[in-house]
Amino acid sequence: MYNWLPCNLAFNGVTPEKCIPYSTWDNFEKFQDNLNMAVDDLSSGVDLVMIYFGYIDTYGHTVGPESPTVAEGIERADKCLGAFFDKLEEKGMFDRANIILVSDHGIIVNPFGVTSCLLQKIHWV
Numbered sequence: 001m002y003n004w005l006p007c008n009l010a011f012n013g014v015t016p017e018k019c020i021p022y023s024t025w026d027n028f029e030k031f032q033d034n035l036n037m038a039v040d041d042l043s044s045g046v047d048l049v050m051i052y053f054g055y056i057d058t059y060g061h062t063v064g065p066e067s068p069t070v071a072e073g074i075e076r077a078d079k080c081l082g083a084f085f086d087k088l089e090e091k092g093m094f095d096r097a098n099i100i101l102v103s104d105h106g107i108i109v110n111p112f113g114v115t116s117c118l119l120q121k122i123h124w125v
């Protein structure tokens, strides 16, 4: 697990074998480093890696999901992921890897200009 908090939290009694503690939500170089280390771990036999990166979520909350800052962040994150995919390809792992990108929630600007989380708009059954 990379950029994770808390590292000592057990899930079903299991804690991660490797955990790089959370240190930042906005550093693209650190995000790329974590992606590179993830490829190295996967190529040495690790089955699952998880990486947290909070830039887009945090700026979505603070300056709005339609802001240039968020658009730039998505572009930069996309470049980091592109490099990650290239590295997987170089190691011959891309076709065998399952890559799942998740978000904690979506975000919108409502008619009053206030940013809302989509989770608050969904009526769960």
Ligand SMILES: [Zn+2]
Residues within 6 Å of the ligand: 057, 058, 061, 104, 105
């Ligand atoms: Zn959020």
